Each structure stands twice: as C-alpha cells, then as structure tokens.
Amino acid sequence: MQLDVFLKQVSLNHALNVLIWHAAQAGIEIAALVKQGALQGTTEKTTNTNVQGETQMHLDIRSHEVVLEQLRASGVVAAVVSEEAEEHISFETVDAPFLVCVDPLDGSSNLAINGVVGSIFSILPNTGVATQGSQAFLQPGQAQRAALYVMYGPATLLVLTLGEGTHVFTLDHENDSFVLTQQTVQIPPETSEYAINASNQRYWQPAVKRYIDECLQGAEGDRGRDFNMRWCASMVMDVHRILTRGGVFLYPRDNKQPVKAGRLRLLYEANPMSLLVAQAGGESIAGLEDVLAIQPASCHQRVPVLLGSKQEIQRLREYHQQAKE
Numbered sequence: 001m002q003l004d005v006f007l008k009q010v011s012l013n014h015a016l017n018v019l020i021w022h023a024a025q026a027g028i029e030i031a032a033l034v035k036q037g038a039l040q041g042t043t044e045k046t047t048n049t050n051v052q053g054e055t056q057m058h059l060d061i062r063s064h065e066v067v068l069e070q071l072r073a074s075g076v077v078a079a080v081v082s083e084e085a086e087e088h089i090s091f092e093t094v095d096a097p098f099l100v101c102v103d104p105l106d107g108s109s110n111l112a113i114n115g116v117v118g119s120i121f122s123i124l125p126n127t128g129v130a131t132q133g134s135q136a137f138l139q140p141g142q143a144q145r146a147a148l149y150v151m152y153g154p155a156t157l158l159v160l161t162l163g164e165g166t167h168v169f170t171l172d173h174e175n176d177s178f179v180l181t182q183q184t185v186q187i188p189p190e191t192s193e194y195a196i197n198a199s200n201q202r203y204w205q206p207a208v209k210r211y212i213d214e215c216l217q218g219a220e221g222d223r224g225r226d227f228n229m230r231w232c233a234s235m236v237m238d239v240h241r242i243l244t245r246g247g248v249f250l251y252p253r254d255n256k257q258p259v260k261a262g263r264l265r266l267l268y269e270a271n272p273m274s275l276l277v278a279q280a281g282g283e284s285i286a287g288l289e290d291v292l293a294i295q296p297a298s299c300h301q302r303v304p305v306l307l308g309s310k311q312e313i314q315r316l317r318e319y320h321q322q323a324k325e
C-alpha cells in the first residue's frame, strides 16, 4: 500500500496527510543527495556553526533547505523550528493549521564514514504563532499530531505515527514512492541490549552508572543474564533498531557539561522519537519524568533521553527514584 493511500485510510485530516506527503518528498530528495556521497560534496564540513555550536556539514544545510521548500509548498504549515536555524522560520501562511520541528539531518557525524543518517519531524498544532511567535512551539510532546523519521540506510525507510500505532514504509526507488512494509510495530517489553556512548561513563549520574554496571556484570551479577551493547552515533538508527528488535537507548544527563541537561534536543529529537516509541509499546523518560510530559522552555532545549523496552525503562525510573531518596 502506497503512503498516500494509507494516509487516506487512517486519517480524515486532509491537511495533515498533505503535510506528511511533503515531508516524505523531502526525504526522497535527501535520500538522493545522501546516495551521491562525496560526488555531491555532502560529506564535507562547512565553516559555519549552528545554534548548538556544532560545525554544519554541507548536507545539514542542504537538507534544511529541502525540508523548508517542501513544507512551504505544502501550504498547511505556518512556521518551522529547525536544528539548523537559531530562530523559528515563519511562512506566509501564518494561520495554517500546523507547526513543524525538524532535525533535517540526524547523525551527521556519520556522513564522513558513509554511515546511516536520518531526518526527524515533529508535527504540532498551530496554537497562534502569528501572535505568540516562538512561544507557540513550546508544547509538550503529548500535543504532537504526528511524528516521523526518514532513515537513509541500505534501504530508505519512513517510520510514522499519527497517534494510532507506529508504521514502517520502504522507499521504492524505481517509482520514488513509499510503500507500507510493516504495520503497528511492537517493541518487546523485555530486552538484553542497550545503547549508550560509554566514553562518557565517568560523567554519568548514579542511577545510570548502576544500570550499566549491572548490564556489564551480566549473568554473574544481579541481572542474571548477559547484555549486548550497540552505539550507532545516529539516534535514528539506534531507535530504529529498538523498534525492530527491542532494546534501550540512553543519552542521559551527565556532569561533562553540567549546564547542559543532555545532548539531544527536546522539540526535534526527543519528542518525536518518544511518541514513535510510545506508540509501539515502549516508554521514554528523562529521569523521573516522562519525556512527552515535559513543558518545553526554549526551542533548542536539550534533555536527557532514556527510551525503549518498557521493563528496562521502568527499572531505570526506579533506579532514579532510589538514587533520589
């Protein structure tokens, strides 16, 4: 089943369907750029830095432009917050029904090594950006109308939720269209696989240190079974693995840069991924609180993210509670 047919079947919201179709088009264009690699100069760094202080890759900027072109062309988006722009971008259609928060290229450090990258979209209702400005974007994740990511890997995938399950589409490159390949994916509640950047271990807080230590002790420790570890340096790829076979992904708060609450951004990484995971039976916390319940304070705010298989996230929440007591 083609994406547009699927959307007509599951959603009566024509404007939302149009928006998702245009986001998919942006994904198809970016997939073509990714595939060209060094031939298109996409693997090169620029001399620019973004609002996060990170050096922008050529493809970060090109993906940002492609996404803006498609969202503007949809006619149903009033404004956009992008990882690659400090201020929100308002379109002429300021009263259009939706706002979009986007990470145009996720995992961009993987480009130079021909690794997997992605694009992440969060779709919010327009509560009045014309009068409220960027404040209109500061809605908790549970207000999202839809969330999706496009994964540029061996195959190009689009993973989508409209709040009724999480579904996987594969790009048919011959016809440049996404086809449904997996409906209503379910994350196994139990898992023996975790993902974390272990090079930050000495900066972790006690609850995360305890959890990872126990995983490392494996069958010889309290957990009584061995755990496997993966880290892809691309949130899209790590989350996709979890949607496919379970696991947990941890990018916790650490003391490396205490002013930063975490590495990942709430509006265009943590919230959309947390909705996709929750709609597949998993959970997502920032310590004691649910990520989707966090009231955002700013557009590029960072948060700790611990997400994945339900039983492990519940254990991590308990460890945070016990560490607090």
Ligand SMILES: O=P(O)(O)OC[C@H]1O[C@](O)(COP(=O)(O)O)[C@@H](O)[C@@H]1O
Binding pocket: 054, 083, 103, 105, 106, 107, 108, 109, 197, 233, 234, 235, 236, 263
């Ligand atoms: O460099 P680290 O610590 O491994 O962090 C990797 C994380 O940073 C990110 O690359 C940040 O995303 P961007 O590439 O969009 O800035 C995530 O995709 C990934 O999970």
Ligand SMILES: [Mg+2]
Binding pocket: 103, 105, 106, 107, 235, 269
């Ligand atoms: Mg990212």
Ligand SMILES: [Mg+2]
Binding pocket: 083, 103, 104, 105, 106, 107, 108
């Ligand atoms: Mg990015």
